[in-house]
Ligand SMILES: Nc1ncnc2c1ncn2[C@@H]1O[C@H](COP(=O)(O)OP(=O)(O)O)[C@@H](O)[C@H]1O
């Protein structure tokens with residue numbers, strides 16, 4: 253859509269009550285980074301009608317609860333059997349619209365029709381958005397098609413395509429690791445020659461580290477290529493997330509191909525510490541940025557382990573990382589919203605892993621809220637409702653935290669996770685919860701991507717103490733698990 257088309261569309265839109273209020277108050281006062289400004293922004297958001305494209309898994313319930321608390325009228329488009337419809341009965345969301353997302357060719361038109369029906373039944377919309385990685389391209393197209401605040405589908409597609417991200421950053425003069433697209437076995441030796449070793453192979457538009465593997469030589473790389481190609485052809489989209497397919501049974505073909513490119517790429521292995529840069533943009537400018545250190549993953553599959561915030565990296569490294577993250581988002585052409593940018597501080601300086609153009613999953617929302625007082629859910633809703641975004645960032649960390657997810661170190665069945673109970677009483681432990689049920693099958697890295705067993709978060713006055721405490725608990729738990737997994 254050209255800029256002129258967009259302007260015409262936006263000018264032709266009738267004003268929603270929220271937008272009318274925003275105009276009446278005036279952008280200047282609503283943009284004030286003061287307590288009063290914030291109260292006005294919340295006044296505008298209250299009553300706004302927000303359409304969510306897919307709900308994600310039920311663990312994303314907190315998003316809809318926060319929206320409700322802020323007075324947002326949420327409408328959710330999701331699969332006919334989605335858990336989210338319960339939230340209508342509970343009064344958390346206003347409307348659930350069942351959509352069959354499996355027919356990818358017609359899904360845009362069907363969603364557009366559904367959204368127009370919503371508009372005629374409950375009133376003008378303020379925004380269309382999503383918190384699910386796989387649905388970001390669809391949500392941005394729907395928002396653009398209806399003249400609502402959004403990033404361009406082009407920017408979103410380029411972030412969802414890791415090869416395109418690398419090419420765009422290189423053109424923008426930003427540091428770019430060597431990379432090579434591989435679509436067939438014949439490309440593997442070319443990729444090996446161009447990239448060198450160690451290397452990483454990954455789907456160009458994957459998620460959740462699925463199919464991301466380290467290879468130390470050409471033989472490893474060929475093996476990894478065959479494995480990832482096989483796995484991706486079986487991968488599925490379930491509740492808006494990319495998940496591993498089932499190898500057993502006849503119906504093994506996955507449906508992920510309709511949603512994402514299944515091509516793979518090989519790139520240089522980046523050494524050093526990994527971080528998340530959580531950013532918020534408004535009008536093309538960053539208005540918030542925070543760094544969380546990520547702990548070494550379980551290689552060769554890069555399964556996540558733990559993190560801490562604030563970062564303990566040297567200030568100069570943090571500044572380089574933040575600058576790179578911001579420039580990466582800008583070079584891709586993004587203008588607004590929340591971004592979860594993954595980077596590494598390598599022996600040659602800051603390098604990008606990927607730009608996720610949505611809030612990070614797992615502990616990311618809690619982390620930013622605890623440490624910096626910034627609620628990424630609230631700011632995301634503001635951004636996509638067209639309200640200026642000025643998060644109230646704490647000058648110093650409000651709390652200092654570390655969190656950890658235990659990866660199974662043994663293959664077998666886990667008897668139970670009752671031992672987690674005792675950590676609820678430990679001072680500073682915010683949560684200690686199981687991720688699998690008693691009796692569940694689990695496996696260690698020797699048998700594939702390790703199973704996540706349980707997760708914990710600890711706060712302490714100093715982040716180094718939080719790290720030490722989590723490490724102590726981790727060692728204790730792993731010791732208990734030696735006998736509990738048989
Ligand atoms: N080039 C690389 N060098 C080192 N580690 C990498 C590289 N690419 C990815 N990783 C590791 O794999 C993880 C997942 O890769 P990523 O590109 O973020 O894919 P996904 O979209 O599945 O999250 C990263 O968080 C990082 O730990």
Ligand SMILES: [Mg+2]
Nearest residue numbers: 460461594606
């Ligand atoms: Mg990632």
